[in-house]
Amino acid sequence: MVSLKAYIASSLDGFIAKKDGSVDWLHAEKYQLEKEDFGYERFMESIDCIVMGRITFETVLQFEPYPFETVPVIVVSKNPNYQIESKHQISIFTRPLRELVPFLETKGYQNVYVDGGKLIQSILMESLLDTITITQIPILLGSGIPLFGVTENEIELKHRKTQSYPNGFVQTEYEILK
Amino acid sequence: MVSLKAYIASSLDGFIAKKDGSVDWLHAEKYQLEKEDFGYERFMESIDCIVMGRITFETVLQFEPYPFETVPVIVVSKNPNYQIESKHQISIFTRPLRELVPFLETKGYQNVYVDGGKLIQSILMESLLDTITITQIPILLGSGIPLFGVTENEIELKHRKTQSYPNGFVQTEYEILK
Incomplete structure (x- = not known):
């Protein structure tokens, strides 16, 4: 079974980047914690x-x-x-999103990291996203590129766990109910 | 010293109410927990x-x-x-918001609960808000009345504490840095 997982940071007012796409605010020195990657390496090992x-x-x-x-x-x-x-391990998928999971199955992938604001929104709208881990940064950007878009239907989530860090990051993992 | 405190629930995508102002989703039976008010009574006693x-x-x-x-x-x-x-204990304040804190001081109030989406935004924009407690409900509404509005400047917050509840609510208290 293929599981699609988003893992993303957002400002407290729900932006993943400033309007120009920059994420400098996220990498500000005040947020750095020695030997702490907020679970990123563990997540990467799981996909x-x-x-x-x-x-x-x-x-x-x-x-x-x-x-x-x-x-x-x-x-x-x-x-x-x-x-x-690209010299890296990449392939290109241009078919409709509903064909993505069968495509991933034929490749034998099971734990799939979904990255990119628009793609997360599209995959969520197609009811294909399984989990989302959001790390909320203690800042209000005021404007920018939103994590969540306008949707017609409500989407229910199931809370799995929340962890806060000494720099004020609050990371919550949700399962998306379908 | 007067401290202005917001205490509010929002959907995970940042809405405090549906477009028509309704908060039925927030009071859904699935979120009820016996003898649990998510800190509301304690908060009310503090103001x-x-x-x-x-x-x-x-x-x-x-x-x-x-x-x-x-x-x-x-x-x-x-x-x-x-x-x-109104037959209740109310007074009306129609002066500019920057005169609100001096007004509260003359009345001897110290711990003030700021309620209402637009008022929270205005008081935040005027750099008058001291703390905000947000209870995030595990639902994406897709549209509605936003908790935070567009602001010109970034606003930094200091994380105080986070608590999650068995119904999936995640409550975080922030101090607003000025």
Whole structure:
């Protein structure tokens, strides 16, 4: 069975980035804690591939070093002709999202990290997301790129656990009820 | 010294009510826990007056029984001619918000509960809010009346404590840094 998992940080007012896409506020020195990665490495060890929106992937490609050397990345685009060259382990998925889970099954993936604001929203709207871990940063940005979009229907979640950190981060894991 | 405190519930996507103002979702039976009020009574015992926006007050006035019999309510309106008749302990404040704290001081109030979505936003924007306790409900409403509004400046918060409840509520108290 394939499980799709989002793992993301947001400001307390629900933004994952400023309007220009920047996440500098998230990496501010005041939030750094020695030897503390807020569960990220453990989460990464639990997944066997990343499904990533095109915009996020093209941003990540500019990072030095490339952060996902050891894990396959599936880049999702709505453009059926989308192509991108990369020396990393990537594949491209341009089919409808409802075909994503069967695609992941044929590849043998079970624990899938869903990354990228728009992709998380789309996968949530298609009722495909299984869990979401949100790390809330103690800041109000006032505007920016929202984690959650407008949806027609209410979505119920089941709380799994909450942990707070000495820097004020509050991390909560929810299961999405379907 | 006067301390202004907000204490409010929001959906995980940041709404305090549906578009029509309803909070039925918040009072759903599935969230009820026997003998658990999520700290509300303790909070109410800690305050000596409520500052409430006009819209919220006019809604509350329709409740049977009126819920604030034992605590003075100061109704805030921008309309200098605003008047409302009530048999309860209320007063009306129509002056600029920056005059609110001196007004509360003259009355001898120290721990003030700020209630009402718009009033919380206005008091936050005027850098007058001291603490906010947010109880996040495990639901995505998709749309509604937002807890936080658009602000020009970032606002930093200091995390005080987080508590989760068996019904999935996650309650976090923040101090607002000025």
